[in-house]
Amino acid sequence: MYANLGIRSVFAKPYNACAKVIERFFLEFQEEFEKMMTSYIGTSIEDKPAWLKRGEKLHRDMHKKLTKNYIPTVQETIKFIDCWIEYHNSKPCPNDRSMTIKECLNTVQADCEQRAENGNDEFSFADPFNASNQEGD
16 A cells, blocks of 8 residues: 555664654653643553552542543644644754754755655655765765
């Protein structure tokens, strides 16, 4: 199916999380966004918020008083995610501190569009911010 759309699959080596850029995004999403939600219940027993742990009556009462057991709707959650992505993309890019993440993504998008206009629509999977992948090295 991907080949019919002109997409070439590239698979990362097993147990090499660094090769999977999305893994870092998932971690940042979990740490920065999910844990801020009043409905967050953790990803494991060790990661549970204090208000859910056994014997934490004070935390449970404080959580109930502050949140009134509020759980956002799907539409509200989508708005929260949109706001978080806007915030996240406004942070400095870890690969080029002179630009925001959004500016770096726009640069890559513009490069891909230019390649497509020039008839080279094969996408390069090399990291555009890695100095060893830049021309002249």
